[in-house]
Amino acid sequence: MGLIINLNGKFVRKEKAVVSVFDHGLLYGDGVFEGIRSYNGRVFKLDEHIERLYTSAKAITMTVPVSKEKMKAEIIATIRRNKLKDSYIRVVVTRGAGDLGLNPLKCPKAFYFIIAASITLYPEKFYKEGLAVICASTRRNIPEAVNPMIKSLNYLNNILAKLEANNAEVLEAIMLNREGYVAECTGDNIFIIKNGELITPPTYIGALEGITRDAVIKLARELGYKTSEKPFTMVDMYIADECFLTGTAAEVIPVINIDTRHIGNGKPGPITRKLIEAYREMTGTQGTEIYAS
Ligand code: PXG
Numbered sequence: 001m002g003l004i005i006n007l008n009g010k011f012v013r014k015e016k017a018v019v020s021v022f023d024h025g026l027l028y029g030d031g032v033f034e035g036i037r038s039y040n041g042r043v044f045k046l047d048e049h050i051e052r053l054y055t056s057a058k059a060i061t062m063t064v065p066v067s068k069e070k071m072k073a074e075i076i077a078t079i080r081r082n083k084l085k086d087s088y089i090r091v092v093v094t095r096g097a098g099d100l101g102l103n104p105l106k107c108p109k110a111f112y113f114i115i116a117a118s119i120t121l122y123p124e125k126f127y128k129e130g131l132a133v134i135c136a137s138t139r140r141n142i143p144e145a146v147n148p149m150i151k152s153l154n155y156l157n158n159i160l161a162k163l164e165a166n167n168a169e170v171l172e173a174i175m176l177n178r179e180g181y182v183a184e185c186t187g188d189n190i191f192i193i194k195n196g197e198l199i200t201p202p203t204y205i206g207a208l209e210g211i212t213r214d215a216v217i218k219l220a221r222e223l224g225y226k227t228s229e230k231p232f233t234m235v236d237m238y239i240a241d242e243c244f245l246t247g248t249a250a251e252v253i254p255v256i257n258i259d260t261r262h263i264g265n266g267k268p269g270p271i272t273r274k275l276i277e278a279y280r281e282m283t284g285t286q287g288t289e290i291y292a293s
Contacts, residue, residue: 006078006114009066017113024107025094029154032056035248036089037119038079042287043089046072048211052151057093057110059150064093065110072288079116079290088119088249094153122250126171127276130256130268131245133185135234136161136173140183140206148183148206158186172245174237174258177206181231188247189213192232192240193271202229212246212279219278225271242269252279
């Protein structure tokens with residue numbers, strides 16, 4: 001069976017799931033989105049993703065055309081319709097169709113779609129051996145322009161950095177903010193560990209308030225580690241004991257090499273390994289039931 005897409009509340013086959021060429025999501029990147037996971041029949045952190053989606057929409061004064069409760073129900077229904085247990089869910093809300101000018105007032109109604117697909121996992125090798133990454137020369141958008149706290153459809157900034165990662169034949173790139181402080185990666189948040197303390201950049205530096213980031217901070221505190229949100233530079237990264245990335249798709253993934261320099265002893269560190277385990281335990285046991293009742 002092919003994928004069934006939820007197109008503005010209607011189920012359609014993948015081939016029929018098309019949007020207008022006048023949609024401002026396409027014309028201008030005017031819209032917001034979420035990437036969500038389900039594990040073994042449960043949607044992980046659904047409420048948190050819904051909250052962030054509606055907050056991002058509010059930040060760009062866009063009214064999501066359905067209520068939060070309805071959106072949750074539509075997400076669950078879409079996963080059920082595709083008979084998935086482990087999935088990656090993309091929820092997109094666009095400004096909708098307007099005219100060729102950029103004025104959102106010409107777009108009478110926002111438009112949404114939901115894709116629930118089976119997930120291609122990162123190979124286990126990366127969790128066991130760690131990732132090599134680079135620091136991109138492309139700087140993260142400044143918060144006074146397009147604030148990285150808004151999960152908008154405008155990802156060109158991140159894509160430019162991703163191209164640098166591709167050129168360097170690594171999977172991720174670290175992005176600095178305008179002042180040179182570490183902000184985040186193209187699709188992941190970043191942590192370093194120094195002397196047993198977890199440190200991640202504060203969101204005002206220019207990073208998304210990642211849902212995995214928040215979950216990992218809480219987990220680390222429960223495990224008795226000190227955590228802090230404070231600015232740091234690439235030098236702090238190079239001399240860190242451990243480093244890892246967090247994201248819905250990547251989960252918790254160790255970084256063992258940055259700009260061809262080894263981090264720590266060049267192997268995933270003990271605290272990172274503990275957090276990977278604790279995060280897996282959490283994703284395997286928590287979440288909104290998809291097939292209940
Ligand atoms: N920073 C950015 C810029 C992101 O896009 C994260 C951090 C991690 O946030 P969560 O809430 O997922 O912990 C993201 C989200 C992909 C892909 O295909 C990844 C994201 C978005 C879109 C696509 O890898 N990551």
